[in-house]
Amino acid sequence: MFDMSQFRRIVVLTGAGISAESGLSTFRDGGGLWDNHRIDEVATPEAFDLNPDLVQRFYNQRRRAATKAQPNAAHLCLAQVEPQCEHWTLVSQNVDDLHQRAGSQHVLSMHGQLDQYLCVNCHKEGNITGELSTQDVCPHCHKVATLRPRIVWFGEMPLYLDDIMTNLMACDLFVAIGTSGTVYPAAGFVEIAKRNKAHTVMLNLDGTDNLLFDKTITGQASQIVPAYFYDELGFKR
Ligand SMILES: [Zn+2]
Numbered sequence: 001m002f003d004m005s006q007f008r009r010i011v012v013l014t015g016a017g018i019s020a021e022s023g024l025s026t027f028r029d030g031g032g033l034w035d036n037h038r039i040d041e042v043a044t045p046e047a048f049d050l051n052p053d054l055v056q057r058f059y060n061q062r063r064r065a066a067t068k069a070q071p072n073a074a075h076l077c078l079a080q081v082e083p084q085c086e087h088w089t090l091v092s093q094n095v096d097d098l099h100q101r102a103g104s105q106h107v108l109s110m111h112g113q114l115d116q117y118l119c120v121n122c123h124k125e126g127n128i129t130g131e132l133s134t135q136d137v138c139p140h141c142h143k144v145a146t147l148r149p150r151i152v153w154f155g156e157m158p159l160y161l162d163d164i165m166t167n168l169m170a171c172d173l174f175v176a177i178g179t180s181g182t183v184y185p186a187a188g189f190v191e192i193a194k195r196n197k198a199h200t201v202m203l204n205l206d207g208t209d210n211l212l213f214d215k216t217i218t219g220q221a222s223q224i225v226p227a228y229f230y231d232e233l234g235f236k237r
Pocket of ligand 1: 141
């Protein structure tokens with residue numbers, strides 16, 4: 001049993017497993033098909049050049065699904081703990097806005113967000129209301145068909161890496177939730193945290209073979225996340 005005061009700097013990484021319980025499937029991790037297209041046919045800059053309509057249709061559909069989904073007990077728990085922790089960093093691989101809608105104030109969405117656009121001409125970003133189409137005009141540079149979802153596609157660099165690394169190197173607790181512990185980014189993050197003597201925890205449906213995790217709790221995120229932060233660490237509900 002830990003006392004919550006023991007950990008002053010916490011970094012949490014969330015992955016597909018936390019949103020899966022809200023009914024959102026991930027194509028990126030599952031290697032699945034969408035509308036008979038392989039995911040790398042719709043999630044690359046090349047795909048956007050070749051077939052922008054198809055790419056917009058894919059992300060419009062995902063955005064609609066995300067809008068309908070509701071945050072679950074795991075999202076709500078992380079939002080509840082944030083203001084109680086002296087230095088809290090939430091990094092998410094998910095592109096939905098369930099953390100934000102649960103009340104999390106600061107989320108480093110390292111793979112981008114479905115509800116934001118990026119202009120490929122002027123590189124300005126903004127919020128999407130409704131859907132994106134190839135007829136859209138950029139509100140900044142006024143070019144047509146330059147707005148793409150602000151999603152980190154295959155072959156592109158994740159966002160906020162400097163910020164994430166700085167916090168990982170300084171944290172005393174690293175918790176990976178709903179993500180595989182043996183592949184990037186969790187596998188890389190735990191290595192950095194461990195090297196800096198942080199306590200490392202994996203909360204996931206499946207266990208992990210990665211020995212860099214000091215502790216592994218298996219189960220549904222909506223159950224094990226509140227159990228860990230409230231019951232084990234002592235944060236207030
Ligand atoms: Zn523009």
